[in-house]
Amino acid sequence: MKRIINFIFGSGLQNKFVLLFLLLASVPILIVGSIALYAIDLSHRHDVSNLELALLDEKTRETEKFFADTLGIIELRVGFAQKSEIALSEQEFLLDGILEENSAFEEIRFVSLDGLETAKKAKYSVAGLSDVSELPAFRKARLGETFIGEVYYTLSGPFISIASPVTNRSGDIIQVLIAEVSIKELIDSVDASQIGSAGYLFLVDTNGSLISRGREGRIAQGSDLSGSSRIRDVLGGVLFDALGERDRYLGILSGIPVIGAGKKIAKTGWAIIAEWPIEDADALLRDIRALVLRISLVAILAVFLLAPLFARRLLGPIRALGEKAEEVSRGRFDARVDIKTKDELAGLGATFNKMSEGLKRLQELKDEFIFIAAHELRSPVTVIRGYISMALQGDGGAIPPAAKEFLAEADRANQRLVQLVADLLEVARSEAGRISISVAPIDIKEPIRASLKELRPLADEKGMAIAYDPPRELPNVFADANRMKEIVVNLVGNAIKYTPRGGAIEVSHEAQGNAWIVTHVKDNGFGIARDAQAKIFEKFYRVQTKQTEEITGTGLGLFIVKQIVEKMGGKIWFESEEGKGSTFSFSLPIARA
Numbered sequence: 001m002k003r004i005i006n007f008i009f010g011s012g013l014q015n016k017f018v019l020l021f022l023l024l025a026s027v028p029i030l031i032v033g034s035i036a037l038y039a040i041d042l043s044h045r046h047d048v049s050n051l052e053l054a055l056l057d058e059k060t061r062e063t064e065k066f067f068a069d070t071l072g073i074i075e076l077r078v079g080f081a082q083k084s085e086i087a088l089s090e091q092e093f094l095l096d097g098i099l100e101e102n103s104a105f106e107e108i109r110f111v112s113l114d115g116l117e118t119a120k121k122a123k124y125s126v127a128g129l130s131d132v133s134e135l136p137a138f139r140k141a142r143l144g145e146t147f148i149g150e151v152y153y154t155l156s157g158p159f160i161s162i163a164s165p166v167t168n169r170s171g172d173i174i175q176v177l178i179a180e181v182s183i184k185e186l187i188d189s190v191d192a193s194q195i196g197s198a199g200y201l202f203l204v205d206t207n208g209s210l211i212s213r214g215r216e217g218r219i220a221q222g223s224d225l226s227g228s229s230r231i232r233d234v235l236g237g238v239l240f241d242a243l244g245e246r247d248r249y250l251g252i253l254s255g256i257p258v259i260g261a262g263k264k265i266a267k268t269g270w271a272i273i274a275e276w277p278i279e280d281a282d283a284l285l286r287d288i289r290a291l292v293l294r295i296s297l298v299a300i301l302a303v304f305l306l307a308p309l310f311a312r313r314l315l316g317p318i319r320a321l322g323e324k325a326e327e328v329s330r331g332r333f334d335a336r337v338d339i340k341t342k343d344e345l346a347g348l349g350a351t352f353n354k355m356s357e358g359l360k361r362l363q364e365l366k367d368e369f370i371f372i373a374a375h376e377l378r379s380p381v382t383v384i385r386g387y388i389s390m391a392l393q394g395d396g397g398a399i400p401p402a403a404k405e406f407l408a409e410a411d412r413a414n415q416r417l418v419q420l421v422a423d424l425l426e427v428a429r430s431e432a433g434r435i436s437i438s439v440a441p442i443d444i445k446e447p448i449r450a451s452l453k454e455l456r457p458l459a460d461e462k463g464m465a466i467a468y469d470p471p472r473e474l475p476n477v478f479a480d481a482n483r484m485k486e487i488v489v490n491l492v493g494n495a496i497k498y499t500p501r502g503g504a505i506e507v508s509h510e511a512q513g514n515a516w517i518v519t520h521v522k523d524n525g526f527g528i529a530r531d532a533q534a535k536i537f538e539k540f541y542r543v544q545t546k547q548t549e550e551i552t553g554t555g556l557g558l559f560i561v562k563q564i565v566e567k568m569g570g571k572i573w574f575e576s577e578e579g580k581g582s583t584f585s586f587s588l589p590i591a592r593a
Contacts, residue, residue, distance in 0.1 A: 199276030499525030
């Protein structure tokens, strides 16, 4: 898990690239996904609307055709011009023809302009002729208009009364035809209509009474639905197209959420309503939405997984440049990068390599200069030291006391110069690969004792104690005995320099398994500040504090020690706390037979 986290969330720059890549890739996916969902939703709404309106139009045309056919049959115009009624025999002949022509007709009759039935025919039985002058059907037809009555129900099913005037060739009304027509076939057609797997249609008449209840049979035919504002609006001529939010409501017949559309049938004044349960209507939409969401999530997940790969690939050359730059900062000017991206980064890598070559050449020239300068300086400063020593050791009377004091000061300064030249020469040899190290199995105690003996006078001057009590059975180590003396003199000499008068120094050994002997040089001196500890092994670096400002040195000793220890196959490190002292430790490999 940690590897995965480190892979995705790497360096700060990688995280920025990953975040930028995610934003650039994911935002368009989210935008396109959102637009797609919106477009799909809008398209779906129009599809639902088109399906419902198409079915409403189909059934409206079917209803209007039904009434156009029935009214067309009874809209008679006779060929004579007189205003007298049609002969009774002809009336009966016409009535028989009408009943045979259209199976929806249950009963039909001729009525005189006085409202008296003159002839009547029915499918099953015929009652006597009667006066129908008070019927709305007769009155409206008597005035020259066609009449469609309200729905009524019998044991045979739903019926309506229709009426039409009978005119002569001149257009004069001579009689009225009134018929009772079954609308069961029309209602069955509406009831059989289906939208999706659960959608239905229903019809209400001009008074809001339910004529056809579609496939939803919970409400009986003839039920009064005029209390519904939607029914009133449709009967009032308002068209509902299933597109708006108002077209999503609790179904009038089903009581569950539906998408509804409705329109008024102009011919009859009825309202036809379509209701499609949302659960069924939006089933496909939900599947499409889920598919779009899954695709978007998969795409975003793919981007999330691929972003670190692209970022690491992009940052690989930059990271390589950073690592090599770090090596250059540590003085390894032979560092090279191999970037093959064939772009600006490749050009940057080539420039970096040229820079490294230039720095390496400069370093070689500098080392060569230091080596030559130090080598050439060694002879004159040695000669100067010899002559000053001879002058100081001559007859005291020959040199005035003041001059002798000046010569002593010059001798001390010359000794520091000799030490500086020696150190510079050693550094130059080390960096030029000319340092001489002869590693062999040695008893480490002997060079340490010799070095401590040499340093004892300096410690005595400051009243300091040097403790060294090595174990008898200490294994031999691979080392250069002469270089061991340099290491000890440098480390113990620094401990003497940077420890106040009366302090203590302890040299000890520690075996680490069967591989290493670690030597510790511990003091209770000034210690090293935390911010200075990272630079302590650098060339020419010296800790500058009020306590150490008068202590002389070149700042090269620890650098040289580190080079020697590492060339002998060991390591050097230290622990220090300001005000409490320091412990410098170095390890050397144990010599085995």
